Amino acid sequence: MFQLSKKVEYGLIAIRHMAAGGPGQIHTAKEIADRYHIPYELLAKVMQKLAKNYILARNPAELKVAAIINAIEGKPNVTIIQCEAESPENCIIHDTCTIKNPLVKLQLNINRVFEDLSIGEMV
């Protein structure tokens, strides 16, 4: 619960590696996979996703962790509580529910934490 997935972790390592190398440097997925003992195929996929979302095109130092997570996981990552999202008809207090709103606010706070950290702070 509340751990970064391996994919995100690998993505962070790769991007940080590229950021540390300075601009203009060329890095192959193979090279990074070897250096950090990451399964190549998996890292390759991660980097494909990052590339498709134009993450790799940006200045790494300014990249936010949140953007990387979203690119890799694919979803806007919104619903911290499932009762609301999935089957509101099951919940007898759904209409008067006082759990949802505080948790949505909590969710926003968490999102902000990820928005606040940039790769630049890791190099």
Add this chain to the structure above:
Amino acid sequence: MFQLSKKVEYGLIAIRHMAAGGPGQIHTAKEIADRYHIPYELLAKVMQKLAKNYILARNPAELKVAAIINAIEGKPNVTIIQCEAESPENCIIHDTCTIKNPLVKLQLNINRVFEDLSIGEMV
């Protein structure tokens, strides 16, 4: 990724229910399970854990969400990044790693978010 587990969700619903009922009220796990269409056996286990950690003995209004999560999930919920915790010997930059520390700080920020929300704010 970054969703509360069902167990925690059920725990929150149950505790909020008890908080809303006012002090002195008696609530059985069965009753709560029926009212919210939660599988009884599962809710029962959750409440057992809460009871063992003396969560149910405290004033619900002052309970922090963090305490509930810890009681149910059992772990202090510390390592947001796995590279460090699991196999540091695999990572060639482990000694000079600049990823760990920022993410630990991020972890602390997330913990704080859960520490900041109390059941009282949900009733």
Add this chain to the structure above:
DNA sequence: CCGAATCTGGACTATTATGGTCGGGTTTAA
């Protein structure tokens, strides 16, 4: 231009974590 290395991307397997169930023995309260 050629060959080797690398990338692409789908299909597939393995491993875990999660959510849920069953059942037998124990307590509790009408």
Add this chain to the structure above:
DNA sequence: TTAAACCCGACCATAATAGTCCAGATTCGG
């Protein structure tokens, strides 16, 4: 005193994650 509720370990089903395999396309150094 007996039904209902609780305790708790074992168990099963499903889904999410992590990792693998491979065949075709691309890129790049020479």
